[in-house]
Amino acid sequence: MKKIVAIIRPDKLEEVKAALERIGSYGLTVKEVGGRGRQLGITESYRGHDYKVDLLPKTEIEIVTKEENIENIIETIISKAHTGDIGDGKVFISPIDEVIRIRTGESGEKAV
Numbered sequence: 001m002k003k004i005v006a007i008i009r010p011d012k013l014e015e016v017k018a019a020l021e022r023i024g025s026y027g028l029t030v031k032e033v034g035g036r037g038r039q040l041g042i043t044e045s046y047r048g049h050d051y052k053v054d055l056l057p058k059t060e061i062e063i064v065t066k067e068e069n070i071e072n073i074i075e076t077i078i079s080k081a082h083t084g085d086i087g088d089g090k091v092f093i094s095p096i097d098e099v100i101r102i103r104t105g106e107s108g109e110k111a112v
Contacts, residue, residue: 001096001112002070004063007035008081008089013059016080020063025073027112029062037087056087064096066109 008016013030020028034055065073074091082088101111 001099001109002065002067003094003096004061004065004070004073004077005092005094006061006063006077006081006089007033007058007091008061008077009083009087010057010059012081012083013061016061016077019076019080020073023072023076025063025065025069025076027063031060031062033058033060037090058089064099064112066112 006016010032017028020026035058036054036056061077063073070093074093077091098107099109099111100107104111
């Protein structure tokens, strides 16, 4: 099993969720987060004053899935979250040792 963490633009969330549902990936956790990449934030002007915004709003999606679903899920996230501009986000993949469904006590891939 693997855990996919995708950091994307907030305005791309609905498009990514709908595409994941179309490929049969339903379970996910979503968090509103702030972050920055190489660009170290942005500088904006308001009423003639410049100010630096160094943590930009982002959305984090977490998905735990079976090994065989990884490529399809990653391709779906990337294709729907991509704009080609700086700040599109990143996808991280980590191994998951164990999963236990609290309600039934099932473990392993049955719990996913």
